[in-house]
Amino acid sequence: MSLEPTALQLQVRDTPDLGLLVVAPAGCGKSEALALRVQGMIRRGVAAGPRRILVATFSNRAKDNIRERLRSYLTAAELRDKVTVINFHGLAARLYRSHAAAIGLDPGWELPENDWVKEQCQRMGLIYGQISAVDKALRQAKQDMVDDDEVMRRLEAVGNRDAIEVERLRIKDQQLTYDDLPRMAELILANDAVAGLYSAHFAAVAVDEFQDLTPQQLRMINRIGAGRTTYAGDLAQGIYGFTGAKPEEIHAAIVDEVATVIELTESHRSSPAVLAAVNALTPLTLGSELTCAAPNTWPSGGIAAEVHHQSADSEAEWLVKAAKAILSRAPGQRIGVISRIGSRRRFADAALAAEPGFEVHRWDDGVLDTETARRVRSTLANVDSAAVLTSKDPIEALRDLADFHELQDPADRLALADALGWVLELLTQGLAPTDIAKRVRVGDNSTLLTRPGVHLLSGHAGKGQQFDWVFAIGVEDGNVPFFEAKTPEALLEEARVLSVIMSRARHGLVLSHATAVPALSGTVWSKDPSRFLTAELRAQLTDAAGLVEWFKAADWVAVAGR
Numbered sequence: 001m002s003l004e005p006t007a008l009q010l011q012v013r014d015t016p017d018l019g020l021l022v023v024a025p026a027g028c029g030k031s032e033a034l035a036l037r038v039q040g041m042i043r044r045g046v047a048a049g050p051r052r053i054l055v056a057t058f059s060n061r062a063k064d065n066i067r068e069r070l071r072s073y074l075t076a077a078e079l080r081d082k083v084t085v086i087n088f089h090g091l092a093a094r095l096y097r098s099h100a101a102a103i104g105l106d107p108g109w110e111l112p113e114n115d116w117v118k119e120q121c122q123r124m125g126l127i128y129g130q131i132s133a134v135d136k137a138l139r140q141a142k143q144d145m146v147d148d149d150e151v152m153r154r155l156e157a158v159g160n161r162d163a164i165e166v167e168r169l170r171i172k173d174q175q176l177t178y179d180d181l182p183r184m185a186e187l188i189l190a191n192d193a194v195a196g197l198y199s200a201h202f203a204a205v206a207v208d209e210f211q212d213l214t215p216q217q218l219r220m221i222n223r224i225g226a227g228r229t230t231y232a233g234d235l236a237q238g239i240y241g242f243t244g245a246k247p248e249e250i251h252a253a254i255v256d257e258v259a260t261v262i263e264l265t266e267s268h269r270s271s272p273a274v275l276a277a278v279n280a281l282t283p284l285t286l287g288s289e290l291t292c293a294a295p296n297t298w299p300s301g302g303i304a305a306e307v308h309h310q311s312a313d314s315e316a317e318w319l320v321k322a323a324k325a326i327l328s329r330a331p332g333q334r335i336g337v338i339s340r341i342g343s344r345r346r347f348a349d350a351a352l353a354a355e356p357g358f359e360v361h362r363w364d365d366g367v368l369d370t371e372t373a374r375r376v377r378s379t380l381a382n383v384d385s386a387a388v389l390t391s392k393d394p395i396e397a398l399r400d401l402a403d404f405h406e407l408q409d410p411a412d413r414l415a416l417a418d419a420l421g422w423v424l425e426l427l428t429q430g431l432a433p434t435d436i437a438k439r440v441r442v443g444d445n446s447t448l449l450t451r452p453g454v455h456l457l458s459g460h461a462g463k464g465q466q467f468d469w470v471f472a473i474g475v476e477d478g479n480v481p482f483f484e485a486k487t488p489e490a491l492l493e494e495a496r497v498l499s500v501i502m503s504r505a506r507h508g509l510v511l512s513h514a515t516a517v518p519a520l521s522g523t524v525w526s527k528d529p530s531r532f533l534t535a536e537l538r539a540q541l542t543d544a545a546g547l548v549e550w551f552k553a554a555d556w557v558a559v560a561g562r
């Protein structure tokens with residue numbers, strides 16, 4: 001990112017229309033533009049008197065990121081008195097606690113603190129596919145403005161008995177889940193008095209990552225700031241359809257609502273070679289083509305390559321050599337090894353974990369604070385997997401072993417509950433307690449964002465992140481696009497997943513695929529390269545030999561310093 005705002009970012013700041021759509025693909029300075037937008041509105045007196053500007057995000061990490069950017073453009077008093085930065089679940093929780101009684105709801109029900117649905121499914125002894133089906137049934141039943149009775153009628157119509165049992169238990173325990181909060185918030189905002197209160201309090205609204213909005217969340221925002229909302233994001237990064245997001249529908253509604261559209265197309269993240277590859281996918285993703293902000297500053301113009309392997313094992317061996325080659329020349333750099341689904345990545349995970357000499361960070365492992373890590377490791381030393389998995393309540397069996405009920409601090413209990421849920425998931429997959437113990441890391445998730453070395457993650461987990469190098473592995477039909485993607489809408493989202501993976505790269509991008517890939521059952525499948533490797537994309541990619549030549553010719557001092 002350049003230190004000085006670009007002309008288009010300044011246009012975002014200075015546009016007087018309160019209804020604004022900012023189309024901002026990966027690396028184009030979206031967060032900077034949003035922070036400037038808030039600064040401009042405050043300096044123009046939009047939030048006069050006691051009124052404030054609401055900034056809504058989808059995660060705590062995004063909330064912290066935009067707050068940090070705002071500190072660069074606002075005084076401490078402006079940030080404190082004029083801006084409310086909150087994620088959608090936090091906004092829904094505030095509405096529920098403050099106004100549930102206004103529409104006859106009980107504000108005393110428990111708010112969600114962890115994945116309560118998954119925990120109940122684990123208690124019931126359900127496995128991965130069953131848990132996913134329960135999640136889907138509950139989510140789909142709750143994405144409209146309906147009460148609990150209607151939710152139960154919808155579940156009965158679907159016929160998922162496990163989901164019905166979980167919902168009955170939720171009502172009995174007076175518990176809200178992450179799917180219930182926006183539903184309750186929408187019911188509350190349907191009350192004109194409450195909606196009027198929030199509309200009067202917030203002079204304007206800004207939404208980060210509009211493409212991730214569900215119709216329900218958009219209706220919430222409209223009740224607070226219709227016509228006065230700045231939306232920022234990118235259709236090509238709309239990869240959360242499984243949570244209820246509908247990027248095209250949301251985009252069309254926003255275009256109808258706002259007065260002005262500004263498109264940022266200058267990337268400050270990626271080399272010309274990476275951008276050329278990402279641009280080649282735009283016919284499949286319906287995204288915007290990008291230009292490189294400073295093409296001459298990238299050593300050798302960067303690199304984008306396609307590499308084929310006979311087997312997933314040989315791919316993993318090659319990947320270890322490639323990681324060694326990079327980190328021996330530029331030890332401070334970060335390499336993202338990304339697969340659409342985690343099981344396809346397991347060969348690379350094993351090969352890299354067995355290789356001494358550089359750090360390997362597995363993003364789907366437990367990242368625990370020191371005390372929680374100590375308790376989990378101590379628990380795992382005494383776990384009998386068979387006894388836990390065959391017990392009447394596996395969650396409670398693990399909690400007893402971990403002395404969970406001795407903990408008094410709510411934060412400590414939440415951290416340990418989440419960690420034990422992760423342990424149970426791995427035990428269910430057949431991992432030995434000693435192997436799980438080796439995967440416990442101490443720290444917090446923020447430590448992953450800047451650590452050099454190799455990072456192992458999924459395409460969805462990488463959204464919003466960047467790496468010096470990205471190795472997209474398993475670029476095969478069945479993995480990306482995922483084998484369950486059959487409809488045009490599902491295939492569109494799968495192309496966007498690949499685009500998101502590719503656009504994480506700064507210097508270099510490698511798209512890797514193999515012919516022989518063993519399934520978890522042991523059956524070896526013959527795979528074809530992904531259908532997304534179109535002639536247009538391949539025209540922007542070099543091969544393995546070209547990649548080696550680039551490595552030999554590159555100015556690695558410049559690469560390491562970029």
